[in-house]
Amino acid sequence: MIDFNVPPYVGTEMEYVREAAAVNHKICGDGPFSARCHQWMEQRFGARKALLTTSGTAALEMAAILCDLQPGDEVILPSFTFSSTATAFQMVGATLVFVDIRPDTMNIDETLIEAAITSRTRVIVPVHYAGVACEMDTIMDIAARHDLLVVEDAAQGVMSTYKGRPLGTIGTFGCYSFHETKNYSMGEGGAILVNDPAYIERAEIIREKGTNRQRFFRGQVDKYTWVDRGGSYLQSDMNAAYLLAQFEQADAINDDRLRTWHAYWDALLPLAERGLIELPTVPEGCVHNAHMFYLKCKDLDERTALISHLKQRGVLAVFHYVPLHSSPAGEVFGRFHGEDVYTTREGDRLVRLPMYYDMRPEDTQTVIDAVKEFYQG
Numbered sequence: 001m002i003d004f005n006v007p008p009y010v011g012t013e014m015e016y017v018r019e020a021a022a023v024n025h026k027i028c029g030d031g032p033f034s035a036r037c038h039q040w041m042e043q044r045f046g047a048r049k050a051l052l053t054t055s056g057t058a059a060l061e062m063a064a065i066l067c068d069l070q071p072g073d074e075v076i077l078p079s080f081t082f083s084s085t086a087t088a089f090q091m092v093g094a095t096l097v098f099v100d101i102r103p104d105t106m107n108i109d110e111t112l113i114e115a116a117i118t119s120r121t122r123v124i125v126p127v128h129y130a131g132v133a134c135e136m137d138t139i140m141d142i143a144a145r146h147d148l149l150v151v152e153d154a155a156q157g158v159m160s161t162y163k164g165r166p167l168g169t170i171g172t173f174g175c176y177s178f179h180e181t182k183n184y185s186m187g188e189g190g191a192i193l194v195n196d197p198a199y200i201e202r203a204e205i206i207r208e209k210g211t212n213r214q215r216f217f218r219g220q221v222d223k224y225t226w227v228d229r230g231g232s233y234l235q236s237d238m239n240a241a242y243l244l245a246q247f248e249q250a251d252a253i254n255d256d257r258l259r260t261w262h263a264y265w266d267a268l269l270p271l272a273e274r275g276l277i278e279l280p281t282v283p284e285g286c287v288h289n290a291h292m293f294y295l296k297c298k299d300l301d302e303r304t305a306l307i308s309h310l311k312q313r314g315v316l317a318v319f320h321y322v323p324l325h326s327s328p329a330g331e332v333f334g335r336f337h338g339e340d341v342y343t344t345r346e347g348d349r350l351v352r353l354p355m356y357y358d359m360r361p362e363d364t365q366t367v368i369d370a371v372k373e374f375y376q377g
């Protein structure tokens with residue numbers, strides 16, 4: 001069986017985890033390995049402040065708290081995304097306003113955002129689907145003109161860039177996920193990038209259960225106390241140790257994934273040229289991280305048949321995202337602005353092929369052969 005995902009593992013993880021426990025004797029949050037992860041992200045991506053969190057969802061929740069929303073304030077986001085993009089903002093009482101996606105990248109259609117803005121709109125949440133950037137120049141321009149904050153859901157976009165700028169560093173906040181299904185992993189984990197220095201101190205407070213503990217550690221106050229809203233968002237230093245091992249191999253992991261991605265692309269291009277399938281679009285100026293490889297079938301029925309054909313050939317392929325606006329919670333907490341032209345239709349035809357670090361070329365070939373066999377008989 002060819003798995004859909006295998007968590008990344010480079011081999012140095014366990015030695016670092018052992019060091020955290022047996023040498024550093026520091027296994028709670030913000031130990032030496034967390035500091036090295038923060039520093040790595042700040043140097044590599046040029047982020048003003050990077051803070052590890054317990055998940056990508058937690059990073060989004062921190063960002064939502066930092067946006068200081070009032071009940072009834074509106075947040076604009078795509079409907080074709082993971083539930084966390086919505087729950088983080090729903091939890092702070094916001095109304096979710098879903099906007100249609102572009103069929104080429106499956107990202108929020110930047111040309112539809114402005115029409116969805118009302119006097120209650122406070123935040124835009126672009127989701128960089130498959131690690132391919134949203135049209136950030138347009139989105140940042142809209143945000144500036146309407147005085148809105150931008151929270152990048154870059155859970156899938158670690159190591160991708162938009163016009164040379166790392167995803168997650170462009171908006172007010174950027175949120176990464178290090179879940180085992182993502183390109184770099186600590187099992188469960190994430191990070192928030194705070195790109196506007198005005199929010200850094202409050203981010204540290206919210207992350208530390210609403211206390212000014214960081215100021216205390218820096219000697220700026222003589223006791224620490226509860227000062228603001230907050231949660232428990234620190235990641236264990238053991239998990240940070242695991243992640244650091246992968247950060248140190250970030251380029252090798254990225255290159256390896258891109259090799260697999262291009263193998264799929266080259267082999268399946270003839271099917272696309274014959275109009276049998278569609279392949280993903282990577283717009284000019286976007287450099288992606290091969291987070292996923294997907295193709296689009298003719299319709300839902302064909303996708304169902306393809307997935308079952310692949311399964312018979314020992315290949316696990318999956319689809320995802322019931323559009324949030326048509327999910328039970330989305331119907332309660334949000335509304336779709338404008339017409340759903342592409343969200344449902346394109347989502348219904350999309351299938352993701354197995355894609356992970358260190359995938360054996362012969363396994364990639366097995367997947368390719370099975371897809372070709374389906375379309376060519």
Ligand SMILES: *Cc1c(COP(=O)(O)O)cnc(C)c1O
Nearest residue numbers: 055056057082084155177178179
């Ligand atoms: C994975 C993912 C998340 C959530 O990350 P977790 O670390 O699993 O909490 C949020 N948004 C998107 C788009 C994701 O792909």
